[in-house]
Every structure is written in C-alpha cells, then in structure tokens.
Amino acid sequence: MRGSLFGRWLLPVYSALAVILLLIPVVYTIVFSFNASVKSNILWKGFTLENWTHVCDARGVCASVANSLFIGVIATLIATAIGTLMAIALVRFKFRGRALVNILLFLPMATPEVVLGAGLAAQFLAVGFGKGIVTIIIAHVLFCISFVVVTVKARVASLDPALEEAARDLYGSSWQVFWRITFPLLLPGILAAALLSFSLSFDDFIITRFNNGGVETFPIFVYTAAAKGVPAEANVVASAVFILALVIVIVGQASSAARRKRLAREA
Amino acid sequence: MAFAALGSATGTADRTPLKTSRVAMLLLLPGLAYLLLFFLTPLVSLVVTSVEQPVPFGDVGQFQLAFNLQNYAEIGLHYLPHFARAGLFAILATFFALLISYPLAYFIGVKARRWPALQAVLLTLVIAPFFVSFLLRTLAWKAIMSDDSTLVSVLRSLSILPSDGHLTGTWFSVVFGLTYNFIPFMTLPIYASLERLDLRYLEAGSDLYASPASTFWRVTVPLSAPGIVSGTLLTFIPASGDYINASSSFLGSVQTQMIGNVIQSKFLETEQYPTAAAMSVALMAVIVVLVAGYVATTGTEDLL
Numbered sequence: 318m319r320g321s322l323f324g325r326w327l328l329p330v331y332s333a334l335a336v337i338l339l340l341i342p343v344v345y346t347i348v349f350s351f352n353a354s355v356k357s358n359i360l361w362k363g364f365t366l367e368n369w370t371h372v373c374d375a376r377g378v379c380a381s382v383a384n385s386l387f388i389g390v391i392a393t394l395i396a397t398a399i400g401t402l403m404a405i406a407l408v409r410f411k412f413r414g415r416a417l418v419n420i421l422l423f424l425p426m427a428t429p430e431v432v433l434g435a436g437l438a439a440q441f442l443a444v445g446f447g448k449g450i451v452t453i454i455i456a457h458v459l460f461c462i463s464f465v466v467v468t469v470k471a472r473v474a475s476l477d478p479a480l481e482e483a484a485r486d487l488y489g490s491s492w493q494v495f496w497r498i499t500f501p502l503l504l505p506g507i508l509a510a511a512l513l514s515f516s517l518s519f520d521d522f523i524i525t526r527f528n529n530g531g532v533e534t535f536p537i538f539v540y541t542a543a544a545k546g547v548p549a550e551a552n553v554v555a556s557a558v559f560i561l562a563l564v565i566v567i568v569g570q571a572s573s574a575a576r577r578k579r580l581a582r583e584a
Numbered sequence: 585m586a587f588a589a590l591g592s593a594t595g596t597a598d599r600t601p602l603k604t605s606r607v608a609m610l611l612l613l614p615g616l617a618y619l620l621l622f623f624l625t626p627l628v629s630l631v632v633t634s635v636e637q638p639v640p641f642g643d644v645g646q647f648q649l650a651f652n653l654q655n656y657a658e659i660g661l662h663y664l665p666h667f668a669r670a671g672l673f674a675i676l677a678t679f680f681a682l683l684i685s686y687p688l689a690y691f692i693g694v695k696a697r698r699w700p701a702l703q704a705v706l707l708t709l710v711i712a713p714f715f716v717s718f719l720l721r722t723l724a725w726k727a728i729m730s731d732d733s734t735l736v737s738v739l740r741s742l743s744i745l746p747s748d749g750h751l752t753g754t755w756f757s758v759v760f761g762l763t764y765n766f767i768p769f770m771t772l773p774i775y776a777s778l779e780r781l782d783l784r785y786l787e788a789g790s791d792l793y794a795s796p797a798s799t800f801w802r803v804t805v806p807l808s809a810p811g812i813v814s815g816t817l818l819t820f821i822p823a824s825g826d827y828i829n830a831s832s833s834f835l836g837s838v839q840t841q842m843i844g845n846v847i848q849s850k851f852l853e854t855e856q857y858p859t860a861a862a863m864s865v866a867l868m869a870v871i872v873v874l875v876a877g878y879v880a881t882t883g884t885e886d887l888l
C-alpha cells in the first residue's frame with residue numbers, strides 16, 4: 318500500500334476534507350461573533366468588535382454563562398472526586414461484583430440523554446423535589462461520573478504499582494503513600510477527567526432541559542433564542558470558550574511532550 | 585468497558601497485589617450510592633410513571649397508578665413512525681460517520697505516525713468542535729443550508745436541487761447534522777485502536793501475497809474492531825435519542841420528528857408524563873437489546 322496512489326494522495330486529501338468539514342461550523346461561529354447584526358445573526362452585515370466589547374448587553378447571555386460556570390465547577394468537583402475513587406478501586410483491587418460495577422458504570426453512557434433526563438425528572442416529580450440549580454447539578458454529576466472513571470482508570474492502569482510498594486517498604490503510611498505517591502502520579506488523569514466533565518456539563522442541553530425548572534444555562538439560553546434568532550453575543554461566548562479550551566489543550570500537549578523529551582534524555 | 589478505547593490499556597489488575605475488598609467497597613460506596621439514587625431509581629420511577637393514567641377530573645399533569653399498558657399501546661398506534669425514523673436516522677448517521685471517520689482515524693493513527701507533531705495537530709482539530717457549543721454548531725449548519733444561502737442557490741442553479749427545493753427541514757439535513765455531530769465520537773476510539781496497530785502484521789500480510797485490500801479487510805479491520813464497536817455505540821445510542829437536529833428550530837421539520845422530539849414535547853410541553861415515560865422505557869429497552877446483540881455478535885464482550 319505504501320507509495321500507492323491511495324496512500325500517497327487519496328487518503329491525505331480525504332482526511333483533510335474530513336477535518337475541514339469538522340471545522341466549518343467552528344469557523345462560522347467565530348466569524349459571526351464579529352457580525353454587526355441587529356437582531357438575528359444569520360446574514361453578514363459587516364465587521365464589528367461591538368459584540369466582544371459589550372457581551373453582557375444582550376439580555377440573558379451573561380447571566381446564563383454565570384449559571385453554567387457555577388454548575389460546571391460544582392458538578393466537576395463532585396463527579397471527579399466520586400469517579401476517581403471508583404477508578405482506583407476498580408483497577409487496584411480485586412473484589413466480587415467487579416463486573417457488575419463495570420456494567421453499572423457503562424449503563425449511563427449507553428442510555429440516551431432523553432431517557433436519563435426524563436427518568437430524573439420523573440423521580441423529582443414523584444418525590445416532590447422542586448427543579449432548579451440543585452437538580453441540574455445532580456443530573457450533570459450523574460452523566461460525568463462514568464466518563465471520569467474511564468479516563469482516570471486508564472491512568473491508574475498505566476501506573477507502576479512498584480512505586481507504591483517502594484513507598485510502603487520505606488515505612489510510608491497508607492495515607493502518605495496515597496497523597497505523596499499515588500495522587501501526584503494520577504493528577505494528569507484526574508485533570509483530564511475534570512476538564513472532560515466540565516466541558517460535558519457546560520455544553521449539556523438535553524438532560525438539563527428536563528431538570529432545569531426556570532434556571533437558564535447557556536445552552537438553554539441558545540435553545541430558547543434559536544426560535545427567534547440567536548444574538549451574536551452568544552457566538553462571542555462560544556468563541557471565547559473555544560479559544561480558552563484550545564489554549565489549555567495546546568499547553569497540556571506541549572508540557573507532556575516536553576516531559577517525554579526530558580525523560581528520554583535522562584534515560 | 586466499551587469506552588476504554590478512548591484512553592489506553594486497562595485491566596492490569598492481575599499483576600497488582602490482592603488487597604482487602606473492604607477498602608475497595610469504601611472507595612466505591614459514594615459512586616454506587618449515587619448511581620443507585622440518581623440512575624437506577626429514576627429508571628424505576630420511569631417504569632412506574634409509564635403505567636399511570638390521568639386522575640379523573642384532575643388538573644393537567646395529575647396522574648395516578650393504573651397498572652395497565654395503555655400508554656404502551658398508544659406508542660404502537662401513533663408513534664411507530666417516530667421510532668422508525670429515530671432508528672433509521674441513527675443507523676444512517678452511524679454509517680456515514682464511520683465512512684468519514686475510519687479513513688481519517690487511519691491517516692492519523694497509522695500514516696501520520698512518522699510525524700508526531702502532525703498527529704497532535706490533527707487530533708486537536710478533531711476534538712476542536714467539542715469546544716464550541718453543540719447547539720451553535722447545529723445552528724451554523726442551519727444557516728449554511730438555509731434557503732437564501734449561497735450553497736442552496738448554487739445547488740439550485742446546477743439543478744441538483746429543484747428550484748423550489750430546500751435543504752433544511754429534510755431527512756438529508758437531519759442525517760447530515762447527526763453525522764456531523766458524532767464524527768469525533770467515531771474517530772477517537774478508532775484512532776485509539778489503530779494507533780496501537782503493529783505494522784508488522786500488515787507486512788506479514790503482504791509477504792504472504794495478500795493484496796492491500798485483503799490485508800486491510802482481514803488484518804487491519806479485525807484488529808481495530810474494538811474501536812469500531814466503541815465508535816458505533818458512541819454514535820448510535822445518542823443519535824437515536826437526539827431531538828435537537830430533528831427539531832423544527834434546528835435542522836428538522838414536522839416530517840422529520842424522531843422519538844426524542846415526542847418524548848420532550850409530551851414531558852415538557854403538554855405534561856403527559858406517563859406517555860413520555862412509556863416511550864422512554866420502550867426506547868431504552870430497544871437500545872439495550874440492540875446493544876447487547878451487537879456486542880455479542882461482534883465478539884467483543886470484554887469491552888465491558
């Protein structure tokens with residue numbers, strides 16, 4: 318296959334086209350954050366920085382972003398803590414019922430969001446628990462846990478248990494071994510899981526819509542506005558989030574590449 | 585676990601020393617309690633709600649237990665087309681996403697191995713759409729495909745689309761939107777399994793006089809099967825329950841409504857909780873059966 322027409326031309330061109338397809342709406346969203354639109358942000362009306370300098374002028378945008386940030390942070394903290402403990406248990410311990418725990422963790426990921434959302438809403442209705450910011454957080458933690466477990470599990474599995482054994486041989490207590498050895502080594506995995514949780518929470522619409530009561534998150538704001546036209550300020554928020562996330566990913570990749578290089582040099 | 589392919593190797597428990605299961609239980613307790621309280625119990629609530637009936641002479645949204653299956657019968661009478669569309673759209677989206685993602689994942693995971701920097705850039709670009717609100721991305725496609733867009737006027741002038749034809753509000757736009765949304769979910773797990781593919785197997789194939797095509801189908805594809813299974817599940821399941829793409833304010837119209845659209849409107853707009861619950865239970869049941877069958881026939885039970 319090497320050097321063939323397919324390998325040399327067709328595959329790279331096809332892949333490039335696929336990547337371009339992926340990026341079209343991203344570029345569109347960013348470009349239209351600079352649109353001098355008045356009400357609906359569909360036709361190009363000229364370039365302006367106004368939307369960026371006056372993001373909070375559009376009614377509801379900043380309040381909904383604040384709600385989403387708050388919910389995202391709380392849900393991420395809870396889901397990351399719960400999920401990390403489960404991941405450690407699943408990789409480092411043998412116990413009966415492991416398979417069952419794995420299935421229980423897999424199921425929420427295999428359940429369509431409408432079902433998760435409707436189920437929680439039905440339960441809150443049955444017990445008479447009012448919907449609001451608390452129910453949104455409960456729902457977000459639920460769908461984040463499984464993703465945290467998967468992400469952290471991969472990291473735990475790649476750790477050499479000999480490091481912990483060495484610490485114990487040196488009379489480290491279980492507590493010291495965990496905080497001084499295990500936790501720092503797991504940290505990149507935990508951070509990745511937290512980032513994933515936060516982005517899942519920040520962008521969730523379907524489950525949130527079933528459990529939000531009157532609380533408006535950023536996706537709920539966009540959905541409600543979609544019927545009459547989404548203001549360009551929403552594109553500003555999305556573009557800012559995009560740039561921030563991209564910076565985090567690039568810094569993360571660069572620092573892990575630097576670490577690999579350093580380790581290679583030392584070895 | 586099906587999604588473990590997103591990360592790296594798992595299941596090295598065998599070489600770690602055996603420890604007491606009491607500590608394990610303590611670590612698992614918060615998570616298990618959470619899943620019991622907010623995942624399993626809600627599913628039970630859903631089943632209970634699905635057999636309720638309106639309270640006679642009661643207000644809108646008031647229901648009582650009835651223990652009959654009338655709500656399920658209603659699905660069979662009125663909502664089979666919505667179920668069928670959900671299944672069909674999700675299958676089409678999964679197929680097209682695989683068609684786009686496999687070569688892309690192959691390029692990143694196998695061909696680009698010699699250039700780690702290119703690999704990193706391409707992977708970042710594949711996940712980049714995740715960082716822009718999913719609703720806004722879908723609205724971007726809606727604007728690009730809208731009736732007064734350049735795309736539609738070009739297609740009309742080329743007679744690919746009739747002069748009064750539309751792109752939005754059609755099956756095409758809904759399947760397109762679903763496909764687009766799930767390409768990264770398909771690409772990443774396939775990439776993860778291709779990235780570990782030992783190229784010597786491919787050389788062995790060609791040494792044994794296999795054509796590139798038969799090496800691909802008999803060596804590469806089977807070795808990347810776990811990624812394909814994860815990717816197709818990660819696409820099919822959420823796609824079948826999606827209602828954004830098919831909704832009229834996004835890429836769909838009345839003719840494209842999927843079961844998710846009905847569930848959300850019954851639950852959130854007309855407060856017919858029992859009907860919505862019955863549909864959710866039916867959707868969940870169909871998916872569990874399909875997924876179990878799929879995982880069993882593809883012989884990748886160890887994914888769990």
